[in-house]
Amino acid sequence: MNPFNSRKKIFLVFCLAGILTAGLVAAGCDRTPAPVRIGFSGCLSGRLSDLGISGRSGVILAAEEINRTGGINGRPVELLVRDDRHDPFTAVEVDRELIEAGVAGIIGHMTSTMALATLPLLNEKKVVSIAPTASTDLLTGKDDYLIRVVSANQSETSELARYAVQQKGVKKVSLLCDLSNDLYTRSWLNHFQSEFQTHGGEILHSGSFTSGEAFSYLELAHELLHPETEGIVIAAGALDTAMFCQQIRKLGSDVLIISSGWAQTPDLIQHGGSAVEGMVFSQLFNRDSRNERYLAFRK
Numbered sequence: 001m002n003p004f005n006s007r008k009k010i011f012l013v014f015c016l017a018g019i020l021t022a023g024l025v026a027a028g029c030d031r032t033p034a035p036v037r038i039g040f041s042g043c044l045s046g047r048l049s050d051l052g053i054s055g056r057s058g059v060i061l062a063a064e065e066i067n068r069t070g071g072i073n074g075r076p077v078e079l080l081v082r083d084d085r086h087d088p089f090t091a092v093e094v095d096r097e098l099i100e101a102g103v104a105g106i107i108g109h110m111t112s113t114m115a116l117a118t119l120p121l122l123n124e125k126k127v128v129s130i131a132p133t134a135s136t137d138l139l140t141g142k143d144d145y146l147i148r149v150v151s152a153n154q155s156e157t158s159e160l161a162r163y164a165v166q167q168k169g170v171k172k173v174s175l176l177c178d179l180s181n182d183l184y185t186r187s188w189l190n191h192f193q194s195e196f197q198t199h200g201g202e203i204l205h206s207g208s209f210t211s212g213e214a215f216s217y218l219e220l221a222h223e224l225l226h227p228e229t230e231g232i233v234i235a236a237g238a239l240d241t242a243m244f245c246q247q248i249r250k251l252g253s254d255v256l257i258i259s260s261g262w263a264q265t266p267d268l269i270q271h272g273g274s275a276v277e278g279m280v281f282s283q284l285f286n287r288d289s290r291n292e293r294y295l296a297f298r299k
Contacts (some may be wrong), residue, residue, distance in 0.1 A: 019211035022140055035078035037072070038063070039098035041108030041118070044083040046179065047211060048237045049108040050267040055132055056081060059107055067151055086180065088117035099125050111262075112136035135261070136137065136184045137191070150261075153184070154191045156282045160258055161195035161231075163280065170231040170256050174205040174224040176244065178236035180212065181262070185235035188260050192233055204229055211240050221247035231256040238263040242272030249275040256280065 040059045042052030063077040063292055071077060080101055082094035091114045099121075105128040109115045115134035122129050122145045130147045131139075139154045164170045175193065177185045193203055204226040209215045221244055224232050232248065232255055234241050241263035248257065258280045259268075268276055289295075 016220055033073075033075045035076045035116050037080055037101060037103045038244060039095070039101070039103040039106040039108070040079060040081045040086050041094050041098065041114075042110040043086040043114070044081075045085055047239050048086045048111070049167060050238050050265040051262070052083070052086075054109050054265060055108070056183060086111065088114065091118050091224070092121055095121055095129075099127050100171060103127070105203070107132065109134065111181045112139065113148060113181045115139065115146065116183055119144060122146060133261075134184070135188075137187050138183055147218050150284055153188045156261065156284075157188055157191040158195045159191050159282055160278075160280065161201065162256060163200060164196065164231060164256070165199040165201055168231070168256055168280075171234050172202045172204050172228050173231040173258075174207065174226055174229050176220065176224060176232065176234045176236065176239060177208040179208050179210045181237070184262065185260070188235045189233065190232045192258075207238075209236075211237060217243045217247045217252075220244070221251060224248070225251060225253050226253070229253075229255055231258060234263070236262040236263060237263045238267035239271055242268050242276060243271075244277070245272050245275040 038059075040056055043049050043056045044052045044056060059079060059081075066072065067076050070282075080098055080103060084091035084094055091109055095106060095118045106122070107130050109131060110133050111117060112134040113136075115129075116136065116138060118129070120140075126145060128145050128147065131150065132149050134148060135150045135153050135156070139146065139148060140152050162257060164173070173196065175189050177189050179185070189206075197203070198241060205224060207223050207288050209220060209222055215255055224244075225248065234244060234257065236244070236259075245257060248255070250295045257276075257278070261281060263285065266282050
């Protein structure tokens with residue numbers, strides 16, 4: 001099992017269990033009880049669809065396991081899946097569709113920008129949502145109907161910044177930000193920069209792009225490779241991160257590449273090949289865990 005897929009599916013199994021607990025109403029006496037409807041919203045098409053597809057797979061797996069063991073109080077789980085196309089307007093509309101269809105809760109969205117875009121609707125309708133991978137600090141400290149599974153950005157970026165300086169000896173880096181999910185990428189890079197500079201690091205260059213719009217991977221890679229650059233920090237999705245890694249290595253550079261968790265999906269390896277070897281990520285769960293439930297899930 002690919003560890004990147006495993007990570008997403010583990011999250012979604014627990015997400016579905018949480019939503020069912022939060023949103024269920026006891027079944028009546030009907031011999032054929034009505035199903036419990038659960039919604040899933042994520043990006044399922046286009047260049048940023050890898051997170052959404054992995055998330056959907058995890059939800060399907062969870063629902064199948066629950067239904068195999070008799071459902072919830074005898075009621076089967078019925079999934080309603082929607083594609084938010086990583087577009088804020090579409091994300092709100094598909095959530096509205098799910099709410100009107102009577103879902104007990106929604107799993108999604110998979111990116112921070114989409115999660116924040118739909119939050120006012122969820123609060124208005126009082127519908128519980130669980131965001132498996134949204135980690136922007138803008139979701140921290142709110143009294144709302146959104147439940148997060150992963151920790152906020154700062155804990156991840158602080159560890160990465162310290163690792164770069166103290167373990168790898170990297171003190172001069174360039175930063176690259178994808179603005180298509182800027183509510184995540186900007187805060188992620190801001191936290192990294194703050195911690196990195198605290199440990200004596202220096203930012204040589206900051207670049208940005210918007211996934212799906214016209215730009216040159218090669219030109220941006222050239223800009224990132226300042227003569228003194230010892231490392232490049234990328235906050236982007238898997239496909240774009242892989243393409244930048246390809247260009248950086250083609251230019252003959254062996255600088256350390258640090259990436260946000262957004263890129264940590266199978267698409268990174270598929271599109272990056274040998275160019276992504278040696279990249280540094282933080283890991284949000286212990287792949288070597290001997291916990292019985294974890295081992296059973298992997299099996």
